[in-house]
Structures are given as structure tokens and as C-alpha cells.
Amino acid sequence: MSYVPPAEFVVKMIDAGEAKVFMSTRDTIIRAYMAGAILALAAAFAITISVQTGQPLAGAILFPVGFCLLYLMGFDLLTGVFTLVPLALLDKRPGVTLSGVMRNWTLVFVGNFAGAFTVAVMMAIIFTFAFTVEPNIVGQKIGTIGEGRTVGYADHGAAGMLTLFIRGVLCNWMVSTGVVAAMMSKSVPGKVIGMWMPIMLFFYMGFEHSIVNMFLFPSGLMLGGNFSVSDYLIWNEIPTVIGNLVGGLAFVGLTLYATHARTAPRRSPEYDGVAAPAE
Numbered sequence: 450m451s452y453v454p455p456a457e458f459v460v461k462m463i464d465a466g467e468a469k470v471f472m473s474t475r476d477t478i479i480r481a482y483m484a485g486a487i488l489a490l491a492a493a494f495a496i497t498i499s500v501q502t503g504q505p506l507a508g509a510i511l512f513p514v515g516f517c518l519l520y521l522m523g524f525d526l527l528t529g530v531f532t533l534v535p536l537a538l539l540d541k542r543p544g545v546t547l548s549g550v551m552r553n554w555t556l557v558f559v560g561n562f563a564g565a566f567t568v569a570v571m572m573a574i575i576f577t578f579a580f581t582v583e584p585n586i587v588g589q590k591i592g593t594i595g596e597g598r599t600v601g602y603a604d605h606g607a608a609g610m611l612t613l614f615i616r617g618v619l620c621n622w623m624v625s626t627g628v629v630a631a632m633m634s635k636s637v638p639g640k641v642i643g644m645w646m647p648i649m650l651f652f653y654m655g656f657e658h659s660i661v662n663m664f665l666f667p668s669g670l671m672l673g674g675n676f677s678v679s680d681y682l683i684w685n686e687i688p689t690v691i692g693n694l695v696g697g698l699a700f701v702g703l704t705l706y707a708t709h710a711r712t713a714p715r716r717s718p719e720y721d722g723v724a725a726p727a728e
Contacts, residue, residue: 451636458632459709462702465632466537469530470549474556477525481560482567484524489568489664491515495652496594497587509653513627513645520631520644526660527557527690532625532697536706558690565663572664573671584672595669598657599680610688613657617692618700620656623647625697629705657689 453461469477491512499508519526534553537545574580576588584592602609630643651658666674666681 466533485561485564513648592674595674618696621693621696625701
């Protein structure tokens with residue numbers, strides 16, 4: 450059967466986390482760069498569809514194509530390694546240390562940002578004919594998104610920051626569910642279906658994804674968005690990264706690990722008033 454039961458795919462999660470800790474710097478950067486670039490292209494694709502059709506749901510339905518492609522090719526997003534890599538440390542895999550986990554997260558962050566920024570520059574060139582004309586309608590929309598999801602949060606002060614953080618948590622709850630869902634099947638169609646559903650949900654609901662934002666906000670700045678780099682970092686990227694970490698690790702990685710890899714002892718029948726079988 451193509452379905453992999455939880456007790457088995459949780460072991461795959463731990464194995465994947467361990468493998469990422471020991472991956473070479475070169476391979477980690479390359480895989481993270483390509484993941485950031487592909488996800489950025491998918492975001493540009495989805496926004497273009499939403500603007501041209503006037504149907505945000507259409508963009509959300511098709512956005513997961515990028516996520517599915519990058520994971521089928523073995524590339525890494527920060528949101529995924531937030532969930533998988535700490536499990537190898539928690540499981541006490543030989544040689545896995547906290548510094549190794551932090552090294553992986555740092556390299557993946559750098560690679561994701563570089564890939565997403567590369568696509569941001571390319572798309573800004575396309576939207577403006579190499580910065581010789583005003584942004585087209587899609588470019589204008591990206592600039593508006595950047596404003597609403599930075600200064601828009603700042604306008605609400607602490608309440609805006611909490612909202613941003615919770616959106617980051619909910620985002621990686623869904624994205625990491627998609628990462629894990631790919632391990633539930635041995636077939637490509639099964640993996641794609643498993644990934645598609647939670648990714649579509651997060652995108653349509655407007656949750657905050659740190660790597661998607663690595664594309665949206667640099668693009669918005671290049672396309673005339675009325676916000677600053679500090680607005681982007683303080684009122685989006687940094688809280689989003691923290692929220693993504695909490696959401697993926699707490700609600701996906703640790704819960705699955707606790708109940709399937711470190712399952713609690715079974716209750717004795719006698720606790721329910723049923724006599725234990727005679728020896």
C-alpha cells in the first residue's frame with residue numbers, strides 16, 4: 450500500500466532532520482536557494498491569477514504547485530526544517546547538537562532569502578519593463594500587500610504584533626502539516642494531494658509565511674510600496690519567523706513525536722474496572 454502509518458512516517462521525520470543537520474554547507478545553501486526561488490515564483494503566479502481573475506480562491510488553489518515541486522525535488526524551506534531538525538536533537542541522534550540545529554536553520558534562512566530575493570528582482574524587472582515604467586497592475590498589488598502587512602499591523606500596535614505572530618503560528622502549522630503529509634504516501638500523486646490541501650488553506654487564509662514574505666516585501670519596496678526595510682523586518686519578517694518556528698515545532702513536530710515516537714505506556718485494563726487476564 451502507498452499509505453505510510455504515523456508510527457513509520459514519524460521515524461522518517463526524525464531521519465530527515467538528522468540528515469539535514471549533517472548536510473554539507475554547499476548542499477544546504479543550494480537546496481535552500483532553490484526552495485526560496487521556486488516558492489517565490491509560485492507566489493507571483495498565485496497573485497497574478499488572483500488579480501487577473503478577481504478570484505483570490507483561484508490563486509490559493511494553484512499556489513501549492515510551487516510547494517509540491519520544491520519538496521519533490523528535495524529542496525528545503527526554513528518552515529520545514531523548523532519542524533524536522535529539532536526532532537533529531539530531541540531523539541538524541543548521535544552527533545546532533547543544538548549548534549548543529551542552529552547552523553542548519555541559519556544556512557537555510559540565508560539560502561531561502563537569496564532565492565526569494567533573486568526572483569523578487571526578476572519579477573520587478575518584468576512588472577516595470579526594467580524599471581522604465583510604472584508597475585503593472587500585478588506589481589501595484591504586490592506593493593499594496595507589502596504596505597498592508599507591515600504598517601497595517603503597526604497601526605494596531607501590540608494587538609497588531611500579536612495578530613502577526615498568530616498568523617505566523619497558524620501558517621507553519623499548516624505548512625509543516627504539508628511537509629509531513631508528503632511522508633504519508635509512497636506515491637507521487639499521494640504526496641501531492643497530501644501537500645496540496647494544507648498549503649491551499651494557509652495561502653487563502655492570508656497567514657504569514659516567512660519565505661513567501663522574503664519575496665513579497667523586497668518586491669513591494671522595489672515596486673513603490675509605502676513602507677521601509679525596518680517596517681518589513683520589525684513588523685513582519687522577524688515576528689513571522691518566530692511564529693513559524695512555534696507553529697511548526699509545537700503543533701506538528703512535537704505533537705507527532707510525543708504520541709507516535711515516544712508513545713506513553715498503555716493503560717492497564719484494570720483501570721477501567723476490567724480485571725487483568727490471569728497469568
